[in-house]
Amino acid sequence: MGIAPLPGLRALEKAEDTRYDEFVRYARALGSFGRGHHNLNYMVRPLTIGHSSLVGCENGQAVTVRFRIPEALPVVIRTWQDEAGLLNRIRRHLPQVPECLVKRDDMVILSYVEGVPLSSICPNGKPVDTDLIAALANLFADMTQVRRQHLPPLPEAWPRSSRNSNAYLRTLAFSAEEQIRRRNWRKFGGLFAMLGIPEDAMTRFAERAPALKKRPYSLLHTDLHRDNVIVSYHGDPPLICVDWELASFGDPLHDLATHLVRMQYPAYQWQEVIDAWRKAMSNRNSNAVEGLDRDLKHYIAFEYAQSVYPDVMRAATSLGDPFDQRDLDAAVHAVHRALASAEEPLRLKRVPDKGEIERTLFRWNESHGVKASRGRTPLQIVWKQDHRVTLRGDFPAEAVSEALCAEGAASADRVFKGTAHLNTAVEVPGVPFPVMVRRKVGGANPRERRFLNEHAVLNAIERSQVAVRAPRALALGTSGLDEAFTIHSYEGSSQEIRPPDHPEHGLTPHEADDLVDQLAALTQVDCAELDPIAGVDFYWELQYELVRMVNELPKATSEVARELGLPSSYRLLEILERRTVVPRRPALLHGDLNPWNLVRREGGGLTLIDWEMAMIGDPLYDLVRHIHLTPTRPEIRDRMYRRWYRSLPEEYTKGWYDDWRVYRWMEIVRSAYVDLDRLVTADSLEAPNVRRAVDAYSRTLADATAALGLPDRRTRPANPYLARAFMRRDDGEAQTVGVSADM
Numbered sequence: 085m086g087i088a089p090l091p092g093l094r095a096l097e098k099a100e101d102t103r104y105d106e107f108v109r110y111a112r113a114l115g116s117f118g119r120g121h122h123n124l125n126y127m128v129r130p131l132t133i134g135h136s137s138l139v140g141c142e143n144g145q146a147v148t149v150r151f152r153i154p155e156a157l158p159v160v161i162r163t164w165q166d167e168a169g170l171l172n173r174i175r176r177h178l179p180q181v182p183e184c185l186v187k188r189d190d191m192v193i194l195s196y197v198e199g200v201p202l203s204s205i206c207p208n209g210k211p212v213d214t215d216l217i218a219a220l221a222n223l224f225a226d227m228t229q230v231r232r233q234h235l236p237p238l239p240e241a242w243p244r245s246s247r248n249s250n251a252y253l254r255t256l257a258f259s260a261e262e263q264i265r266r267r268n269w270r271k272f273g274g275l276f277a278m279l280g281i282p283e284d285a286m287t288r289f290a291e292r293a294p295a296l297k298k299r300p301y302s303l304l305h306t307d308l309h310r311d312n313v314i315v316s317y318h319g320d321p322p323l324i325c326v327d328w329e330l331a332s333f334g335d336p337l338h339d340l341a342t343h344l345v346r347m348q349y350p351a352y353q354w355q356e357v358i359d360a361w362r363k364a365m366s367n368r369n370s371n372a373v374e375g376l377d378r379d380l381k382h383y384i385a386f387e388y389a390q391s392v393y394p395d396v397m398r399a400a401t402s403l404g405d406p407f408d409q410r411d412l413d414a415a416v417h418a419v420h421r422a423l424a425s426a427e428e429p430l431r432l433k434r435v436p437d438k439g440e441i442e443r444t445l446f447r448w449n450e451s452h453g454v455k456a457s458r459g460r461t462p463l464q465i466v467w468k469q470d471h472r473v474t475l476r477g478d479f480p481a482e483a484v485s486e487a488l489c490a491e492g493a494a495s496a497d498r499v500f501k502g503t504a505h506l507n508t509a510v511e512v513p514g515v516p517f518p519v520m521v522r523r524k525v526g527g528a529n530p531r532e533r534r535f536l537n538e539h540a541v542l543n544a545i546e547r548s549q550v551a552v553r554a555p556r557a558l559a560l561g562t563s564g565l566d567e568a569f570t571i572h573s574y575e576g577s578s579q580e581i582r583p584p585d586h587p588e589h590g591l592t593p594h595e596a597d598d599l600v601d602q603l604a605a606l607t608q609v610d611c612a613e614l615d616p617i618a619g620v621d622f623y624w625e626l627q628y629e630l631v632r633m634v635n636e637l638p639k640a641t642s643e644v645a646r647e648l649g650l651p652s653s654y655r656l657l658e659i660l661e662r663r664t665v666v667p668r669r670p671a672l673l674h675g676d677l678n679p680w681n682l683v684r685r686e687g688g689g690l691t692l693i694d695w696e697m698a699m700i701g702d703p704l705y706d707l708v709r710h711i712h713l714t715p716t717r718p719e720i721r722d723r724m725y726r727r728w729y730r731s732l733p734e735e736y737t738k739g740w741y742d743d744w745r746v747y748r749w750m751e752i753v754r755s756a757y758v759d760l761d762r763l764v765t766a767d768s769l770e771a772p773n774v775r776r777a778v779d780a781y782s783r784t785l786a787d788a789t790a791a792l793g794l795p796d797r798r799t800r801p802a803n804p805y806l807a808r809a810f811m812r813r814d815d816g817e818a819q820t821v822g823v824s825a826d827m
Contacts, residue, residue: 146196147185157401158267159394161259161306163332168192169236170331174303177230180324197324198317203310208348217357219323220313221364223305224339228369230303235333242333249296249375252334253382257290260390272397273496278444278506279423281392283496285430289389294382296335297375304332304339309346336365336372341383345391385429392430395422403449416442434766440525446564451492465489467563473539479515479558479571486512487571488563491521498581501525502680504696509574509581518574518581519558523567531633531761534696536614539570541672541698544614550605553691575683575691584693585684588776590715596724598689599682603706604731607671611700614672622670622701627660630750634757641761648785649794650756659792663746666739671703677710703736708747712755749791756788 164170168184171194175181186193206212212220232238232246241258243251265286269276273283282288305312307330314324332338340361344354358380365372399415399422416438423435436444450465465485475481490510500507508521542557555572562568576584587595611618635653637645646652651659674681675697683691707728711721725744729737759781761767789795 146198148182148194148196150192150194152190157394157397159264159397160330161256161263161332161390162330163239163242164236166236167329167331170328173235174230174328177234178226178325180321181328182326197314197326199314199324201311202313202315202323205315206310208310209350211350211353212347212357214356216315216323217353217360218364219321220308220343221357221360223308223313223323223325224336224343224361225364225368227304227339228300228302228336228365228372232301232333235303238333246301247298249299249335249337249379250293252301252338253296253386254290254293256334256338256386257286257293257390260386260393261286261290264390264393268393268397269496272393272400274492274494274499274508275396275400275444275448276393277496277499277501278448278508279396279419279436279441280432280434280501281396281423281426281430282432285432286389289386289430296379296382299335299337299374300369300371301334302336302369302372304334304336306330306332306339306342307346308339308343309348335383337376337380338383338386341380341387345384345387388425389429392422392426395419400445400448403445407449412442412445415445419445443523443565443567447488447492447567449492450564451489465563467561467569470560470562470568472537473543473557473560473570475559479512479519483512483515484559484561484571487519487521487559488569497583500584502694505694509576511581518577520555520572520574522570522572531636531758532697533629535618535699538694538696538698540614541695542572544609544611544672545606548609550608552602552605552609553685553689554695555691555693575693577686586680587682587684587690587714588679590679590717591682591690591720593720593723594688595682595684595690596720597727599677599710600707600724600727600731602690602692603674603703603728606673606706607669607703607732607736609672611670611672615700618670618700620670622705623665623667626701626705626750627657630754631657631660633754637757637761638765641757641764644764645757645760648760649789650760651792651794656753660750663749665702665743665746668702668704668738668740669735670700671736673699673701673703673706675699675706675709676713677706678713679715702747703732704740704744705747708744709751712748712751752784752787752791755784759784 166187168187171181171184175183180197182197183195184192185195202212202216206216241255243255245251269283277283305325305328307327308325312325312327314326316322316324340358344357347357349357358376362373362376396419399418402415402418403411419441420435420438423432423441426432427435465488467484467488469475469481469484475484487510490512491508494508494510498509500509502525504525506523506525509518510521511518539557539560542554545552545554546556553575555575557570557572559571560569574581576582591599631653634645634656642652674692674695676694677692681692681694683693685691707724711724716724725740729740763781
């Protein structure tokens with residue numbers, strides 16, 4: 085359907101369809117080409133007599149022919165879908181904008197704006213001349229003259245009031261959630277999850293929207309960067325805005341914020357631009373500058389928050405087939421910059437380092453590239469086997485390749501980030517059970533040492549055929565950028581992938597009995613093949629490791645600990661040496677039985693996962709540490725102790741009644757240092773066990789100082805980390821023994 089000025093174009097006949105098809109071929113063949121994020125643009129000049137009559141312009145006049153790119157990612161917020169209809173309306177008030185000559189299917193023909201893009205004479209990052217900044221500010225001021233009645237109908241979700249800045253900012257956030265995040269989550273959700281972007285990040289941003297000053301709404305361009313500003317040849321007007329696809333109607337501060345970020349001004353020019361904007365706006369509509377100094381930062385925060393999605397997606401899809409290290413480095417830099425900018429507005433727990441981002445992008449592209457290019461099969465994903473884990477008949481080398489392929493393409497609900505591992509649950513064709521691909525998290529910073537290899541522990545348990553439910557180690561090796569992986573059987577469910585159910589609020593009586601029975605069964609595992617001499621002096625080794633950990637804490641953590649009155653490593657050793665326990669026969673221990681390392685089974689009972697902190701030592705310690713890490717009612721605690729000492733021979737239980745308090749005392753002290761370090765370094769705060777422990781730190785510190793016989797200094801926290809911790813409401817769990825984090 086044609087748009088004015090030619091009435092005859094409103095009902096095209098077949099002959100005219102043929103002429104338009106010829107014109108399209110002509111434009112693509114002879115026009116100079118430009119590609120944007122959403123459109124292919126062809127500048128055709130000069131037009132032939134036949135073509136100019138078809139378009140409805142003078143012979144020889146230039147036009148811009150634009151084609152929507154069907155495969156373009158939905159990475160922008162659109163208020164209106166019809167740019168042509170918008171241009172026809174606003175030309176009455178902004179006559180310098182392009183004129184829509186024809187709109188037909190996915191093609192739009194616009195009048196050509198004579199001039200050169202600002203980016204060609206002043207590239208990104210370079211300072212912009214003061215006169216040009218003033219001219220840009222006047223462009224924004226001109227737009228304030230366009231009101232709601234001059235524009236196409238707005239979406240139903242748009243704020244009813246034309247002055248409510250709070251409602252507009254929330255609308256923007258929910259629009260980003262609906263139009264960008266949700267539309268791309270199916271394909272990119274797993275990538276976002278691997279990079280630490282929560283599924284509800286934008287929704288929570290909207291819910292936290294602050295109180296803003298009321299400002300009158302006006303027309304907004306919202307994408308005014310250097311490529312979309314044309315410096316005209318004739319100088320009247322000096323600058324012209326093009327590409328109005330993302331135009332909107334709302335708070336003019338939003339337009340200033342997007343302009344500041346996307347123009348890539350040098351940092352020192354930001355204030356100059358803001359001052360020029362304030363001056364130009366004050367001359368046209370003084371109400372538009374109300375609250376500028378206070379509210380602008382919130383729109384800039386939104387720009388960084390919503391940009392993380394398109395920036396990550398564009399970087400991930402920018403890697404061609406094949407791509408080299410330079411391409412990968414550029415993509416990594418773009419993703420790291422986007423995450424760092426969005427960290428505060430989206431309250432991301434942490435930003436992965438560049439090495440972790442590089443590995444994640446490589447895996448994602450490897451998986452998607454294999455599926456999409458030249459009919460290759462997943463067997464061509466390169467990986468190297470570590471023969472310490474023997475491949476099985478039910479999970480051969482081909483299954484490993486397919487699991488690695490599925491890992492990179494996994495959806496967000498199948499990606500689980502813990503304190504030390506990135507876990508991805510996948511299904512492999514021909515394998516009747518789901519599996520978990522585990523990789524070390526690049527930012528993980530375990531303070532406590534690991535004594536045994538997890539795959540060796542799992543193999544020992546399986547070979548012993550004892551009644552302990554644990555994952556099976558299926559494969560071990562390296563892939564991608566020489567990154568280690570392990571593949572285990574998935575324990576969330578036996579037939580399909582569902583989120584695991586953890587007893588985070590404590591065990592039921594039946595589950596408590598089941599766990600004690602499995603701890604008793606662990607004593608039957610032959611530990612000689614794991615470490616023939618480990619566990620002989622377990623209690624003293626445990627003391628030494630605690631002292632070593634305290635001694636190696638970062639300087640910032642040590643200073644805060646000292647302010648709180650927690651003893652130094654030397655003083656702690658003196659205190660620890662005052663206590664001792666009865667020697668008992670060592671056995672294999674899980675070492676970290678917090679609720680998120682226990683999975684409820686479909687038929688009842690528990691499966692014990694994440695054996696990375698396994699050790700050989702006193703079986704009593706495993707039980708005490710579990711009760712310390714898990715909300716446990718007194719009756720459940722007593723039930724577990726009774727069942728435990730009745731189930732085991734005396735060589736494992738002698739003197740337990742006195743010694744469980746010693747281990748509990750040690751774990752309380754350990755938690756005071758471990759959880760403080762998490763709080764100060766903000767390490768792994770996204771993990772639920774760490775989050776709960778940090779939220780309860782005020783109580784943890786009180787218990788630890790009481791156990792050490794030290795004064796409680798919580799009443800005067802000068803350090804901001806402590807103030808943040810103590811301001812949290814410490815509900816805890818009624819009559820629990822402890823809630824600390826693992827390392």
